[in-house]
Amino acid sequence: MDVQANIDTEKLVLDLFEVEGVKFGNYTLKSGVQAPVYIDLRVVVSYPELMVRVSEMLWKASQNVKSEYKSICGVPYTALPLATCISAKENIPMLIRRKEAKGYGTKKLIEGKYNDGDNCLIIEDVCTSGSSVLDTVQALKTCGIKVSDAIVLLDREQGAVDVLKQHGITLHSVMGLNQVMEILERSKKIDCEMVEKVRSFLQVNRFTPSTNTQPCQPNQIKKLSFTERGKLCTNQMTKKLFGIMEEKKSNLVVSADFTQSQQILELVDKVGPHVCMVKTHIDIVEDFSQDFITKLLQMAQKHKFLLFEDRKYADIGNTVKLQYNNGIYHVSSWADIINAHCISGLGVLAALKQIGLEKNKGCLLVAEMSSTGNMITAEYTAATVKLAEENKDFVIGFICQNRLSDDPTLLHLTPGVQLKKGSDDLGQQYLTPEEVISKRGNDVIIVGRGITQSADVINTAIAYKQSAYNAYCQLLQ
Numbered sequence: 024m025d026v027q028a029n030i031d032t033e034k035l036v037l038d039l040f041e042v043e044g045v046k047f048g049n050y051t052l053k054s055g056v057q058a059p060v061y062i063d064l065r066v067v068v069s070y071p072e073l074m075v076r077v078s079e080m081l082w083k084a085s086q087n088v089k090s091e092y093k094s095i096c097g098v099p100y101t102a103l104p105l106a107t108c109i110s111a112k113e114n115i116p117m118l119i120r121r122k123e124a125k126g127y128g129t130k131k132l133i134e135g136k137y138n139d140g141d142n143c144l145i146i147e148d149v150c151t152s153g154s155s156v157l158d159t160v161q162a163l164k165t166c167g168i169k170v171s172d173a174i175v176l177l178d179r180e181q182g183a184v185d186v187l188k189q190h191g192i193t194l195h196s197v198m199g200l201n202q203v204m205e206i207l208e209r210s211k212k213i214d215c216e217m218v219e220k221v222r223s224f225l226q227v228n229r230f231t232p233s234t235n236t237q238p239c240q241p242n243q244i245k246k247l248s249f250t251e252r253g254k255l256c257t258n259q260m261t262k263k264l265f266g267i268m269e270e271k272k273s274n275l276v277v278s279a280d281f282t283q284s285q286q287i288l289e290l291v292d293k294v295g296p297h298v299c300m301v302k303t304h305i306d307i308v309e310d311f312s313q314d315f316i317t318k319l320l321q322m323a324q325k326h327k328f329l330l331f332e333d334r335k336y337a338d339i340g341n342t343v344k345l346q347y348n349n350g351i352y353h354v355s356s357w358a359d360i361i362n363a364h365c366i367s368g369l370g371v372l373a374a375l376k377q378i379g380l381e382k383n384k385g386c387l388l389v390a391e392m393s394s395t396g397n398m399i400t401a402e403y404t405a406a407t408v409k410l411a412e413e414n415k416d417f418v419i420g421f422i423c424q425n426r427l428s429d430d431p432t433l434l435h436l437t438p439g440v441q442l443k444k445g446s447d448d449l450g451q452q453y454l455t456p457e458e459v460i461s462k463r464g465n466d467v468i469i470v471g472r473g474i475t476q477s478a479d480v481i482n483t484a485i486a487y488k489q490s491a492y493n494a495y496c497q498l499l500q
């Protein structure tokens with residue numbers, strides 16, 4: 024690094040420290056991990072001179088990029104104004120990645136002009152694992168745009184270089200966290216104790232490139248208890264569910280797939296003390312009545328469980344809205360949780376949200392299915408996970424077969440569970456509770472016929488509950 028670059032970096036670090044862009048203390052990161060240092064470059068928009076300086080340094084670092092590129096794209100949101108400054112000053116076209124689910128208009132993931140096969144340079148403010156860069160790369164790829172390089176102002180040096188390399192992307196950084204620490208210690212802004220604390224944090228908390236493209240393995244998942252995960256949630260429904268699971272020591276959902284309301288009520292009264300949730304298919308009930316719903320709600324209160332209507336909404340937004348709120352079932356009036364396939368686009372989620380959000384309801388996205396030959400692809404699952412991560416105000420997790428997201432505030436609920444591995448004669452496939460929780464790293468088992476068709480419903484429910492909860496406890500050790 025030349026002398027001038029060193030001076031510029033040092034000044035920038037001190038200025039960022041002054042405006043609290045770099046902070047020390049005890050911070051909970053997105054992954055749920057506690058960190059002694061937090062970098063928050065969102066503040067630079069309030070200091071235009073600083074913002075220009077940061078963008079100039081990013082541009083300087085981009086001079087090391089060997090590949091040609093047609094445009095730049097900032098990772099939303101913090102790097103958006105930085106990319107805008109570079110684009111305007113250097114006269115290089117910019118692309119914008121749309122982050123929110125947009126249920127109307129052109130539904131474009133990427134705004135701006137581009138051609139198939141164009142190369143785009145990514146601009147980012149801070150890199151930890153490289154996952155935010157990869158999200159933007161994925162969105163660009165969906166539109167036929169290639170990415171070979173990314174520029175970041177501050178690399179936290181926790182493994183992003185290797186993770187991105189595995190995806191064919193070279194990460195160029197203006198500075199690393201260790202360099203930031205050296206500058207701040209030299210300038211007496213922090214003491215050597217803090218430097219040591221951050222260094223050992225960086226050593227222990229490293230992200231490594233995955234060895235395959237399969238969903239993350241349980242041993243990669245942070246060993247947080249349901250209570251600890253509940254504390255990280257801002258979504259009240261997720262928080263509530265984590266609380267019930269811990270209090271009742273149950274990560275069991277029973278699927279009450281009976282066609283007579285009395286059968287359901289009898290089942291629910293027996294298994295209620297042992298489950299965190301009861302799942303219904305309300306449209307198979309032949310004698311549906313408001314009185315049945317009233318009694319079901321009373322049971323839910325008596326035994327402290329949530330009600331999940333497994334309707335799997337999948338139509339266009341307007342229809343879904345009517346299905347959720349109207350008809351004879353008025354699902355939104357009694358079900359705490361519903362679920363949806365996002366096959367028809369973002370309108371489904373937008374519609375359910377319009378009704379459910381103000382009633383404090385939760386939604387699970389169907390990301391994988393248990394049935395043999397189902398047509399869900401890896402790309403569809405990945406897109407569903409992204410949608411969930413971007414809509415956590417309403418989405419509480421997934422219906423899935425594997426752990427799909429390492430976000431501790433998203434729940435993974437798995438149907439297709441019996442005490443013995445097997446299948447039925449209509450394509451349903453069963454895994455054991457241990458396989459689902461310990462090996463695959465999911466949170467909750469959903470059991471239907473394994474319990475409902477047993478001669479001893481109560482003791483069978485207890486056996487499933489203990490098996491799933493013990494598997495969860497073992498993961499924590």
Ligand SMILES: O=c1ccn([C@@H]2O[C@H](COP(=O)(O)O)[C@@H](O)[C@H]2O)c(=O)[nH]1
Pocket residue numbers: 278280304333391392393394422438439440451469470471472473
């Ligand atoms: O992929 C999926 C999604 C939902 N289900 C539902 O779960 C229960 C399973 O019942 P079992 O009697 O335990 O087979 C049922 O209500 C399904 O509609 C699923 O099985 N797989």
